[in-house]
Structure formats: C-alpha cells, structure tokens
Amino acid sequence: MKRFCLYLPLLLLIPFLTKAAPGDVHIAIETRQTALVIRVDKEQTPTIVHLGPKLRNAAEYASIPGNGKRGEDYTGIYNSAYTPAGSRNLLEPAIQVTHADGNPSLDLRYVRHETQNASDGVVLTKVYLKDPQYPFEVTLYYKAYQNEDVIEQWSSIRHTEKKAIVLQKYASANLYIPAQNYYLTHFHGDWANEMNPSEIPLTEGIKILDSKLGTRADLFQPPSFLVSLNQPADEDKGEVIAGTLAWSGNYQLAFEVDPLHNLRIIPGINPYASAYTLAPNTEFTTPAFLFTYSQQGTGGASRSLHRWARKHRIPQGQGNRLTLLNNWEATYFDFNEEKLSTLIKDGKKLGVDLFLLDDGWFGNKYPRNDDHTSLGDWQENAKKLPHGLGYLVKEAESAGIKFGIWLEPEMVSPKSELYEKHPDWVIKLPNRQEYYFRNQLVLDLSNPKVQDFVYEVVNGIMTKNPTLSYIKWDCNAVIYNAYSATNPNQSNLFVDYVQGLYKVVERLRTKYPTLPMMLCSGGGGRVDYGALRYFTEYWPSDNTDGLERVFIQWNYSYFFPSIASCNHVTDWGKQSIKFRTDVAMMGKIGYDIVVSKLTEPELQFSQQALKDYERIKPVIWQGDQFRLASPYTNDIASVLYVSEAKDKAMWFTYLVKNRYKAGSLAPIKLKGLDPDKNYTIQELNVYPGTKSAVNTSTATYSGNYLMTIGFNPQVSTRRESVVLEVNVVK
Numbered sequence: 001m002k003r004f005c006l007y008l009p010l011l012l013l014i015p016f017l018t019k020a021a022p023g024d025v026h027i028a029i030e031t032r033q034t035a036l037v038i039r040v041d042k043e044q045t046p047t048i049v050h051l052g053p054k055l056r057n058a059a060e061y062a063s064i065p066g067n068g069k070r071g072e073d074y075t076g077i078y079n080s081a082y083t084p085a086g087s088r089n090l091l092e093p094a095i096q097v098t099h100a101d102g103n104p105s106l107d108l109r110y111v112r113h114e115t116q117n118a119s120d121g122v123v124l125t126k127v128y129l130k131d132p133q134y135p136f137e138v139t140l141y142y143k144a145y146q147n148e149d150v151i152e153q154w155s156s157i158r159h160t161e162k163k164a165i166v167l168q169k170y171a172s173a174n175l176y177i178p179a180q181n182y183y184l185t186h187f188h189g190d191w192a193n194e195m196n197p198s199e200i201p202l203t204e205g206i207k208i209l210d211s212k213l214g215t216r217a218d219l220f221q222p223p224s225f226l227v228s229l230n231q232p233a234d235e236d237k238g239e240v241i242a243g244t245l246a247w248s249g250n251y252q253l254a255f256e257v258d259p260l261h262n263l264r265i266i267p268g269i270n271p272y273a274s275a276y277t278l279a280p281n282t283e284f285t286t287p288a289f290l291f292t293y294s295q296q297g298t299g300g301a302s303r304s305l306h307r308w309a310r311k312h313r314i315p316q317g318q319g320n321r322l323t324l325l326n327n328w329e330a331t332y333f334d335f336n337e338e339k340l341s342t343l344i345k346d347g348k349k350l351g352v353d354l355f356l357l358d359d360g361w362f363g364n365k366y367p368r369n370d371d372h373t374s375l376g377d378w379q380e381n382a383k384k385l386p387h388g389l390g391y392l393v394k395e396a397e398s399a400g401i402k403f404g405i406w407l408e409p410e411m412v413s414p415k416s417e418l419y420e421k422h423p424d425w426v427i428k429l430p431n432r433q434e435y436y437f438r439n440q441l442v443l444d445l446s447n448p449k450v451q452d453f454v455y456e457v458v459n460g461i462m463t464k465n466p467t468l469s470y471i472k473w474d475c476n477a478v479i480y481n482a483y484s485a486t487n488p489n490q491s492n493l494f495v496d497y498v499q500g501l502y503k504v505v506e507r508l509r510t511k512y513p514t515l516p517m518m519l520c521s522g523g524g525g526r527v528d529y530g531a532l533r534y535f536t537e538y539w540p541s542d543n544t545d546g547l548e549r550v551f552i553q554w555n556y557s558y559f560f561p562s563i564a565s566c567n568h569v570t571d572w573g574k575q576s577i578k579f580r581t582d583v584a585m586m587g588k589i590g591y592d593i594v595v596s597k598l599t600e601p602e603l604q605f606s607q608q609a610l611k612d613y614e615r616i617k618p619v620i621w622q623g624d625q626f627r628l629a630s631p632y633t634n635d636i637a638s639v640l641y642v643s644e645a646k647d648k649a650m651w652f653t654y655l656v657k658n659r660y661k662a663g664s665l666a667p668i669k670l671k672g673l674d675p676d677k678n679y680t681i682q683e684l685n686v687y688p689g690t691k692s693a694v695n696t697s698t699a700t701y702s703g704n705y706l707m708t709i710g711f712n713p714q715v716s717t718r719r720e721s722v723v724l725e726v727n728v729v730k
C-alpha cells in the first residue's frame with residue numbers, strides 16, 4: 001500500500017501512451033509484407049507502435065496500443081523512435097549529446113515528415129525531429145524496398161549552435177518489438193574460424209555485440225544478427241528479424257529487454273573512444289542499418305536479404321563474376337616471371353577466366369619476400385618482375401585469360417620507404433612503443449593526403465595497365481595505439497578512418513564502375529554491407545578446408561548472397577578435390593592450387609566442373625537459396641538454389657560426420673519448386689572412374705512429390721558430396 005501511495009502521484013504526471021489519441025499522426029513505413037509504424041502524439045513525441053506484418057487497412061494502425069501492452073512506461077519513450085539521452089529517458093539511448101554550452105541533455109520532437117519514391121519499388125520516408133531548446137536537428141531516414149521486404153534506416157544530425165558540439169552516441173536506428181520471448185543468434189570467431197553461430201535467449205537487461213578493431217567490423221564478431229521472436233530460430237517457420245549494420249569499423253549492436261519485457265534494438269557506430277566533435281552547420285550521417293522481418297523463419301529472411309543485395313547493393317549483383325586461379329598458396333612470396341607465366345598458362349588449361357597475382361610482387365629498397373616489409377611501396381619488385389605488371393597482363397592475355405592483382409593499400413610496413421618518407425601518415429601514438437598486427441601498421445585514412453595516396457595506388461596501377469581486370473583488396477591489421485598526427489579531434493579518428501576509406505573506394509568506383517574487386521581482410525575480417533556497396537565479392541575465410549567451408553559458408557549465407565562469396569579450391573583439409581570443388585561451387589568458384597600437381601583424373605574432373613559451372617552458375621548466383629539440412633543438427637548439410645522461374649535447381653549435399661552408417665538415410669524434402677511441374681534429377685561432378693548412384697534412372701518427379709516426399713541424394717561415407725541438377729520437364 002505504501003509503495004502504491006508513493007508512486008501514484010508520479011504516475012499521474014507521466015504522459016504515457018496506452019493508445020492513440022485523436023490527432024495523433026501515424027507514419028507507416030511499409031514494404032510488400034512488413035510495416036514499421038511511428039506514432040506522433042500531441043506532444044510531438046515519436047514512438048514505435050508496430051514492427052511486423054503490414055495491416056491491410058492502414059487506418060487501423062491508429063488502434064494499436066502504445067508500447068505494445070504490458071503496463072506502464074515511466075517515461076513514455078521506452079519505445080522512442082530515436083531515444084534521446086539526458087532528459088526523461090531511463091533506458092539505453094540512441095543519441096547522446098553535449099551541447100556547445102556544456103548542457104548534456106537532448107529532447108527530440110517531431111517537426112514533419114515526407115515520403116517520396118526514391119526509385120522504382122523504393123520508398124524513402126524522412127522524419128524531421130528537433131530539440132525545442134537548441135538549434136539541433138535529427139532526420140530519421142527509412143528506405144523501404146517494397147519487393148525485397150528490406151528496410152534501410154539511418155539518421156543525419158546537424159546543428160547551428162555557436163560552437164562545436166560533442167556527439168557521445170549516435171546510433172543508426174532504434175527498433176522496438178514486443179514478443180513473449182526473444183532468441184538472439186549472433187556470430188563470433190577469429191582468423192580461419194569465422195562465423196560461428198550462438199543462439200541465446202535474451203533476458204531483461206542489455207546484450208552488446210561490438211567491435212573495437214578499428215579497421216574491421218568482423219573477425220571476432222560480425223555486425224550481423226538474427227532475432228527470433230517467441231521461439232528459437234527455425235529455417236522455415238516463425239517470426240525472424242535479420243539485421244546487419246553497413247559499417248566496416250567499430251560498431252555496437254545493443255539488445256535491451258526493457259522493464260515491460262519488450263525488445264529494443266539499437267545498432268550503430270560504437271561510442272567507444274568515439275565522442276564525435278561536430279562543427280556547426282555540418283551534417284553527420286550515420287551508417288545504415290538494414291533489416292528484414294520474416295514470417296517464414298530464417299530462410300525467408302535470408303532470401304529477402306539476398307534479393308535486396310543483388311538488386312540494390314552489391315555492384316553488378318545481377319551481373320557476371322570471373323572464375324580465377326590465385327597463386328598465393330601455390331607460391332607464397334617465392335615467385336618470378338617464369339614461374340608466374342607457367343601458372344598463368346596452367347590457369348588457362350584449367351579453364352578459369354582470370355589469373356590473380358597475390359602478395360609479394362612489390363617493394364625494391366625493401367623487397368616483399370615475407371610479411372615484415374614493403375607495404376606502402378607499391379612498385380613492382382625489379383628482381384621478381386623485371387618487366388613489370390604490364391608484361392604479366394600481356395602474358396595472361398596472350399594465354400587467353402585476364403589478369404588481376406592483390407593490394408593492401410590501407411597498410412604500411414614499419415620497414416618501408418613510405419614509412420620513412422611519411423611517418424606522420426601512420427596511425428600510432430607518439431609516446432608509446434609500436435605494436436603490430438601481422439607485422440604492420442595502418443595508414444591514417446582520416447588524413448585527406450593519405451586518402452589521395454591510397455586512391456593513387458590503385459588509380460596509378462589501373463592507368464598504367466588499363467586492361468588489368470581484378471583487384472583483391474586486403475586489410476590485414478587492426479588499429480592499435482589509435483592516434484592521428486593530423487586529425488584535430490582524436491576521438492573522431494575511428495569514424496573518420498572508415499569514412500576516409502569509403503571516400504577512396506567511392507572515387508575508385510566512380511572511375512572504374514565495373515572493375516571486379518574482392519573484399520578481403522586476413523580472411524573474413526571485413527564482410528559488411530558498408531564495404532559491399534563498392535566491392536563485387538568477399539573472401540569469407542582463409543580457411544578453405546572443404547568441411548570447414550560447409551559451415552562457414554552456411555553461416556554467411558544468412559546475410560550475404562552466394563554470388564558475392566569467393567570460394568576457392570585449395571590444398572587445405574583432407575577432403576577429396578571433388579568435395580572441395582562441390583563446396584566452392586556454392587558461390588563464386590576459384591582455385592589456389594598448383595595445377596601441374598593435379599593427377600590426370602583430378603585435372604579432367606576440374607576442367608569438366610568449370611565447364612558445367614558456366615552453365616549452372618546463374619541458378620546458384622541468382623536463384624533463391626534454401627538451407628535444407630543443417631550441418632549442426634544432421635550427419636549431412638544440404639543446400640538448394642532454385643531459379644526464379646522454378647524451372648531449374650542446383651542441389652548440394654555433403655557428409656559432415658563420420659560415424660558408422662552416417663549419411664542421408666532418408667529422402668530430403670526439396671523446397672521452392674513448382675508443385676505442378678515435373679522435374680528430372682541428374683548428378684553433376686561425377687568423379688572420373690566412378691558411377692553415379694542417381695544417373696541410372698530416367699524417372700521424373702513432380703515438384704509436389706519432391707517437396708512432400710523428397711529425394712535421397714544417397715550421401716554416405718562412400719559418396720561424401722553429391723551435386724544434383726534438377727530440371728523442369730518441358
């Protein structure tokens with residue numbers, strides 16, 4: 001009773017929202033299936049009242065209760081559309097500011113909103129907010145991709161205060177979701193061990209995923225996650241939100257279950273060591289947060305993100321890719337023109353489109369013969385390549401393939417001419433001992449002169465070798481001892497670094513719009529949709545063991561489409577070349593092997609596989625992906641790609657456990673086919689000298705049968721990987 005008396009007067013003062021009042025404004029951000037609804041009350045406070053399936057009648061959004069139910073909200077803004085810190089907020093803020101006069105509070109009230117068609121099938125809504133006491137404004141942007149069911153959200157911040165202000169926190173988005181239970185799947189790992197999933201129930205309080213590595217969002221924890229509502233994530237059923245932050249540097253994803261047991265998701269740049277000084281009349285734009293809401297489990301969420309990425313984000317996402325032979329594992333740093341010319345010819349013999357020259361081709365005062373020197377000195381090493389890159393480009397062209405190179409332009413070796421000439425271009429603390437990641441340091445991309453240098457590294461090589469056809473852009477170090485010799489605001493450095501990087505690649509993309517570029521970072525240290533705006537493909541991991549890759553590629557596939565996944569056949573692991581080739585085909589295939597060491601059947605198998613790949617790659621790259629059997633819960637892993645017209649499918653199944661009798665003991669049900677059409681099933685990648693257990697039959701099956709009863713690819717310890725081509729009977 002005493003408690004009640006204490007709280008009652010307080011409660012009466014609080015303008016909490018239980019339902020809409022007359023005159024409230026509702027802003028519905030809708031895709032084909034999803035709606036995010038913002039309510040603005042008479043105090044002009046914007047709150048989220050719905051994130052989920054779209055209603056048929058938009059007028060009914062006004063009937064949705066505030067805060068998704070379950071009791072009182074002391075502040076009225078637990079469900080704020082962008083929670084400001086320092087006024088009445090009690091929970092994790094989206095934005096926190098110290099004004100020019102030192103005042104640490106912010107209040108954001110709705111001013112107006114506008115909606116426009118940004119492009120075909122893309123609707124952009126802008127919600128303008130303002131602090132009533134300060135000339136400080138925030139605009140919330142929501143891009144709704146109608147057909148792909150993806151929403152891209154970001155914010156921009158500007159002010160006209162008398163002096164600079166400090167942004168302590170500046171999130172990209174602020175979502176609010178009511179459900180009974182929340183299950184978060186996040187991913188973690190390290191070099192050669194990327195993307196391990198963990199699913200945990202979220203309980204009251206905050207779970208943070210983040211990166212403080214500076215140059216990389218990935219490596220330890222990628223900025224991508226799944227939240228399953230009410231029940232643990234299922235591939236086909238249930239409500240799932242798949243989210244990912246488009247930012248290649250320090251990020252923070254906060255998941256807070258609030259006192260009303262509703263989930264708040266606040267993704268953005270990591271506020272760690274990044275209080276950002278913002279001058280008057282300048283605009284700060286946050287990176288975009290991308291999410292999709294699915295009622296068809298994780299499978300539905302992934303297919304939406306894949307479609308979106310191919311159509312709207314990744315350069316040439318609906319175009320072609322080049323198969324390639326890379327020399328890294330064949331030679332490491334030990335090569336010369338003669339060796340490379342032989343490898344180039346071997347690439348042609350194998351049947352790839354391009355030869356990729358990896359690390360080790362540059363540096364003269366300090367030749368790049370191991371990973372301790374030369375980064376920054378991007379001139380051909382005269383001993384290894386006396387006739388320069390141009391000679392190799394020609395060698396490749398006369399052999400009938402294209403030529404590409406490896407670069408790591410953001411980096412500098414302590415032993416390099418670049419470091420000797422420009423010590424002030426290097427990120428390091430003047431009064432601390434240098435500390436290295438892979439024996440190297442990071443260039444200060446917040447410095448415009450360094451940006452110009454990095455741009456010129458690539459532009460110079462391209463100008464000299466206009467037919468050079470591929471860049472593998474690596475980034476092998478994180479930022480230690482963060483300090484810039486030129487940036488006036490040290491705590492802007494982490495943010496300015498990534499923005500500087502994007503400025504450089506943006507300039508390069510403008511000049512070379514169709515140049516294929518691989519995003520690599522000591523394996524999969526940098527796989528995010530911020531960088532994938534500029535890069536055509538990414539390197540998931542240096543771990544190319546066929547079995548390991550089944551798992552690694554499985555997990556990336558929650559967020560990224562197969563066309564962007566560079567999968568190379570190498571000598572890692574114990575699996576047969578057939579197994580490794582089959583796994584590599586589930587994306588963009590490449591090779592990192594010594595072709596001349598292949599046995600005759602291995603070579604014959606690989607040549608045929610590449611020929612078949614040419615025919616089937618459109619289905620793998622552009623089709624809908626169905627993860628049929630998970631390697632985490634089965635003896636096998638099974639993945640299917642179905643063409644949009646449902647007339648063709650490519651089906652990959654692997655043995656992932658070695659127990660007695662392990663294999664596909666029962667038929668596997670296919671998905672995504674047309675139930676009314678009939679299909680044939682043929683095995684591909686049959687190793688020379690072996691017989692297919694499938695190709696003996698000429699049977700046809702209806703889509704209905706294949707999706708209800710299924711088909712057994714007969715994977716066993718004697719058939720560890722099976723590729724099946726499913727074709728409609730015309």
Ligand code: GLA
Nearest residue numbers: 328358359520521522523542
């Ligand atoms: C990184 C990459 C590798 C290779 C080496 C070269 O580790 O992930 O593929 O390019 O650098 O040094």
